[in-house]
Amino acid sequence: MKIKYNLIKKAGNARYGKLETNYGTYETPMFMPVGTLANVKTLVPEELKDVNSGIILSNTYHLWLRPGEDIVAKAGGLHKFMNYDGPILTDSGGFQVFSLVKDKKKDITEQGVHFKSHIDGKPLFLTPELSIQIQNKLDSDIAMSFDECIPPNASYEYTKASTERTLRWAKRGKKVFDNERQSLFGIVQGGAFSDLRKYSAEETVKLDFDGYSIGGVAIGEEKPVTYQMIDDAIKYLPENKPRYLMGVGEPLDIIEGIERGVDMFDCVLPTRLARHGNAFTPYGKINLKNAKYKQDFEPIDVECDCYTCQNYSKAYIRHLMVAKESLGGRLLSIHNIRFLIKLTEDARAAIKNESYQEFKEKFINKYQK
Amino acid sequence: MKIKYNLIKKAGNARYGKLETNYGTYETPMFMPVGTLANVKTLVPEELKDVNSGIILSNTYHLWLRPGEDIVAKAGGLHKFMNYDGPILTDSGGFQVFSLVKDKKKDITEQGVHFKSHIDGKPLFLTPELSIQIQNKLDSDIAMSFDECIPPNASYEYTKASTERTLRWAKRGKKVFDNERQSLFGIVQGGAFSDLRKYSAEETVKLDFDGYSIGGVAIGEEKPVTYQMIDDAIKYLPENKPRYLMGVGEPLDIIEGIERGVDMFDCVLPTRLARHGNAFTPYGKINLKNAKYKQDFEPIDVECDCYTCQNYSKAYIRHLMVAKESLGGRLLSIHNIRFLIKLTEDARAAIKNESYQEFKEKFINKYQK
Numbered sequence: 198m199k200i201k202y203n204l205i206k207k208a209g210n211a212r213y214g215k216l217e218t219n220y221g222t223y224e225t226p227m228f229m230p231v232g233t234l235a236n237v238k239t240l241v242p243e244e245l246k247d248v249n250s251g252i253i254l255s256n257t258y259h260l261w262l263r264p265g266e267d268i269v270a271k272a273g274g275l276h277k278f279m280n281y282d283g284p285i286l287t288d289s290g291g292f293q294v295f296s297l298v299k300d301k302k303k304d305i306t307e308q309g310v311h312f313k314s315h316i317d318g319k320p321l322f323l324t325p326e327l328s329i330q331i332q333n334k335l336d337s338d339i340a341m342s343f344d345e346c347i348p349p350n351a352s353y354e355y356t357k358a359s360t361e362r363t364l365r366w367a368k369r370g371k372k373v374f375d376n377e378r379q380s381l382f383g384i385v386q387g388g389a390f391s392d393l394r395k396y397s398a399e400e401t402v403k404l405d406f407d408g409y410s411i412g413g414v415a416i417g418e419e420k421p422v423t424y425q426m427i428d429d430a431i432k433y434l435p436e437n438k439p440r441y442l443m444g445v446g447e448p449l450d451i452i453e454g455i456e457r458g459v460d461m462f463d464c465v466l467p468t469r470l471a472r473h474g475n476a477f478t479p480y481g482k483i484n485l486k487n488a489k490y491k492q493d494f495e496p497i498d499v500e501c502d503c504y505t506c507q508n509y510s511k512a513y514i515r516h517l518m519v520a521k522e523s524l525g526g527r528l529l530s531i532h533n534i535r536f537l538i539k540l541t542e543d544a545r546a547a548i549k550n551e552s553y554q555e556f557k558e559k560f561i562n563k564y565q566k
Numbered sequence: 567m568k569i570k571y572n573l574i575k576k577a578g579n580a581r582y583g584k585l586e587t588n589y590g591t592y593e594t595p596m597f598m599p600v601g602t603l604a605n606v607k608t609l610v611p612e613e614l615k616d617v618n619s620g621i622i623l624s625n626t627y628h629l630w631l632r633p634g635e636d637i638v639a640k641a642g643g644l645h646k647f648m649n650y651d652g653p654i655l656t657d658s659g660g661f662q663v664f665s666l667v668k669d670k671k672k673d674i675t676e677q678g679v680h681f682k683s684h685i686d687g688k689p690l691f692l693t694p695e696l697s698i699q700i701q702n703k704l705d706s707d708i709a710m711s712f713d714e715c716i717p718p719n720a721s722y723e724y725t726k727a728s729t730e731r732t733l734r735w736a737k738r739g740k741k742v743f744d745n746e747r748q749s750l751f752g753i754v755q756g757g758a759f760s761d762l763r764k765y766s767a768e769e770t771v772k773l774d775f776d777g778y779s780i781g782g783v784a785i786g787e788e789k790p791v792t793y794q795m796i797d798d799a800i801k802y803l804p805e806n807k808p809r810y811l812m813g814v815g816e817p818l819d820i821i822e823g824i825e826r827g828v829d830m831f832d833c834v835l836p837t838r839l840a841r842h843g844n845a846f847t848p849y850g851k852i853n854l855k856n857a858k859y860k861q862d863f864e865p866i867d868v869e870c871d872c873y874t875c876q877n878y879s880k881a882y883i884r885h886l887m888v889a890k891e892s893l894g895g896r897l898l899s900i901h902n903i904r905f906l907i908k909l910t911e912d913a914r915a916a917i918k919n920e921s922y923q924e925f926k927e928k929f930i931n932k933y934q935k
Contacts, residue, residue: 234889235882239608239896264860264885272863272881280877491633494641508649512641513604516633520603523892527608 199407200284200339200380202439202460206549210431210458213548216251216439218284219338219378220276223251224545225439225460228451228537229286230467234259235269235279237534238468239527242281248503248535249542252284252339254463257331258293258323262316266334274336286463287337289328289370289384291412292444295346305345307362325366326373333376340374341410342367344384349417356388360397367404380407382441388413389422391429398433409434410441411459415450423450427457434458448477448540448564452557455544462541467533472526474518477536479563485529490515503535504528568776569653569708569749571808571829575918579800579827582917585620585808587653588707588747589645592620593914594808594829597820597906598655599836603628604638604648606903607837608896611650616873617904618911621653621708623832626700627662627692631685635703643705655832656706658697658739658753660781661813664715674714676731694735695742702745709743710779711736713753718786725757729766736773749776751810757782758791760798767802778803779810780828784819792819796826803827817846817909817933821926824913831910836902841895843887846905848932854898859884872904873897 201217202225214225230237230245233256237245245253255275260266272278275285294303294310298321303312309324325343332340344363347356363386374381383406387393401409411430414423427442434440439460445451446464454462467477474486476497483490483497496506497514505514505528517525540560547556570586571594583594599606599614602625606614614622629638641647644654663672663679667690672681678693694712701709713732716725732755743750752775756762770778780799783792796811803809808829814820815833823831836846843855845866852859852866865875866883874883874897886894909929916925 234885234891236886236891236893239892241893241896259889263889264881268861268881268885271861272879278879278882278885280882492637492640510641510647512633512637513647513649516603516637516647517605520628520632522603522605523608523895524605524610526892527610527896 198378200439202408202437204436208548208551208553209456211455211544211548211553212458212460213545214439214460216460218252220282220284223284226451226455226541226544227251227461228446228541229254229461229463230534231256231463231465232279233465234263235275237530238472239523239530242279242283244504244531245281245283245534248531249538250283250534252286252461253281254286254288255335255337256290256293257287257328257335258290258297260287260335261290261331262314266331270334270336276336284338286339287332287335287341288443289332289341289343290323291328291341291344291384292346294323295348307365310345325370329370329374329381333374333379336376337379339380339382339408340376342370342381342383342406344386344412346413346416347386347388349389351388353390353393356390356393360386360388360393364397364400367401371404371406382406382408382410384410384412384443385430385434386413387426387430389418389426391425394426394429395433398430402433402435406438408439408441410443412443414442415445415447420450424453424457427454427459431458446537448537449561451537451540452544452560455541455548456553456557467537468530471529471533474525474529475533476529477533479560481564485511485515485525486518487515497532501532501535501539503532505532567747569808571777571806573805577917577920577922578825580824580913580917580922581827581829582914583808583829585829587621589651589653592653595820595824595910595913596620596830597815597910598623598830598832599903600625600832600834601648602834603632604644606899607841608892608899611648611652613873613900614650614903615652617900618907619652619903621655621830622650623655623657624704624706625659625662626656626697626704627659627666629656629704630659630700631683635700639703639705645705653707655708656701656704656710657812658701658710658712659692660697660713660753661715663692664717676734679714694739698739698743698750702743702748705745706748708749708751708777709745710751711739711753711775713755713781715782715785716755716757718758720757722759722762725759725762729755729757729762733766733769736770740773740775751775751777751779753779753781753812754799754803755782756799758787758795760794763795763798764802767799771802771804775807777808777810779812779830781812783811784814784816789819793822793826796823796828800827815906817906818930820906820909821913821929824910825922825926836906837899840898840902843894843898844902845898846902848929850933854880854884854894855887856884866901870901870904870908872901874901
C-alpha cells in the first residue's frame, strides 16, 4: 500500500503525526537510521527495533553496485534480503552522485548523469528512469525521485536550470514507476534561492507525490541558510503529506527542522560518529577515546535507556575503541541511534503537550553548554 | 570457589563430565570462545549465551597492555568490566610472548622473559609472578601458570631445559597466587619428546593444580605429532581434574582431542575465519566471498540452529563481506562459534550413548569429503 500520513497535532509549525506503512504505523517526527549497504553498520534488525527505530534508509546507488538490484529482487526484495520486517526508504542515488563518485567528476546531461564508480572507477550512467526501476526492484516501502543535489556555491542561473531539470526528471521517474506497494516522494531543490525553492516546491507538489522531501540542504552552507531553505520550501508543501529533510542528523538541526514542520530525518551521523569513538550526550558530543574516560565506570549517559548505557561503562567502550575492537563502534552506534530517536520521541511529546518551545530551549541550553 | 570437575562417563579415553564454576555448572568436553581484549570480537555476552557458550577465554598479555589490569580491577574485575556473567579463563601470556611480540625476539632468563610490546615496541618483562598477579587482579575464574611455549623445531636439550624451567616457573607462580575465588591450572610442556611430556606431566601434577593443560601443541608440527603429544601427556594427568588442550579449534583436532580425554578447548579460529569470510559447515569450510554464493539464498547450513542460519542467506553474508561491512564478520562469528560448540555437544551425546567412534567416523567422512 501507499503510505498514509495523518496529522494529529500542530504546535506552531511543528507537527505530530502518524505514518501508516506496509509494516505498521509509526509516529512522526521520526529519525531514520541509515543502512547504506542493506545493513545499519554493525547492527542487526533486532537492535534497531530495540532502540524503537521505525523506517530505516538504504542507498540505491550502493545497492545498485553491490550486490545489484537483481540479486536483491531474487532474494525477495530488500526486506527479505536483509531480514528487516520494518519499513525501508531508499534514496535515489542523486546525493551519492554529488558526494561520492570518483574524482567528484560527473557529466550531467538532460538524459541523466555520467560518472565513475567510487569502487573501481568504472563508467556509470544513472537516469531518472533507472533510479526508479532499481528502487522498484529493491522493493523498498518509499522510493525517492532522482534529483541533482546542487552545490552550495552554485549561481542563480545554474540553480534555476538544475531545479527545472530535476522537475523534468521527477516527471520521467514518476512515469516509469511501477510498484504497487511502494510510495514515491518528490524532492524539492532550488538551492539557497527563496524564489527557486518556492517554484520547486509548488511544481513538485503539482506532480502529486506520496510525500515530499527537501534536498540539497546541510551540505556546507551556514546554519541560518539551511534553516531558511527549509522555511522557503516547507510552506508550499501540503499538510496531508509527510515532509522529509534529507541527510540531516545533528540534534540541533533536527530540533530546528521539527519546529519548521519536518516529519522525517535521516543521517549517517550516529553510526559514523560511533566508528570514530564519539557519543551523543545531553551535554553535547564526547569522544570516548579521550584519556579522561580511562577510569570512568559510569555509562555514557546515566539517564539513557539504551542497551549500551544499561550494560557498559565509558571505560570499557574507551578500551574497545583504543584497542580498535569493532564492538566499540557497535555499542556506540546503538547509543547514538537511540539518542536521536529519543530526541524525536521527546519532541513528539512536547508537541502533544504544547510545550515545544520549552523543550527546545531546555535541550539547547544543556546541549550547548 | 575453586572449580570442581565431576567425571560422569567414559567411552574409551573420551570423557563426559561437568565443571562447577563460580558462574554455574557446564558440561565437558567444551569449546571456549576467545575474547582476547575483554570481548569476543564483534559479539556481546548475550550472543555467547545464545550459542550455548560456557567458559570464555581472555588474554592476560593483551589486557596487561590495554587497558591494564589495574583498570580492570577498579572496574570490579573482568566480568564486570566486560559485562559477562559467565566463567572466564585467562591464559598466562606465555603463548603471546612466543607468537606475538615485536620481531619475535625475546630474551628468556630464569627470572622471566624480556621482550618488546607488539603495539609500540616498548621493552617489557614478564615473570611467572607477574603473570599470576595480573590474573589475580583480572579476577578471572581460571588462571594459567606462566610457561614457555617451545618452538616445534627445538632440540632435545633445549626442550628439556625449558620444560624444567617452566616447572620452576609454575612453582613460583603458585607461591604468589592470591585469589580465593580463582582456580589455577598447570601447563604440561615437553615438546615432541615423549619422555619429556611424561616428566612434565608428572612433575606438574605433583604441584597439585586445579586443572591441567597441554601446551605447545598445534603450533606447526604435523597432525600425528600433535596427537602423539596429547597422548604422551594426558595419560599422566589425574582423572578427577579437567584437562585443557590450549589453542586447538580445528574440528578434526577437537574430535581427536576429545577421543584422547581432553575436556576443554579454545581457539581464535572461529572468529578469525569469520573476519575473512569463512564458515564451518558439516562438509568442511567454505568461503562466503566466493562468487558462487552470489545468488545462494539458503543459509550457510540448513540444519544449524544459530541466529545467523535462522535469519540470513549466504548471498546476504557474501554481500556484506564483499562490501567490507563488519556485520558480515559478526554473523559468521556467531555461526562459527556455534558450530564448534555444537560439535562438542554432539560429542558429549555420543560419549553418553557409547557411540563416540560412530560419531567420529560420521563427522570425519562428511567433513573431509
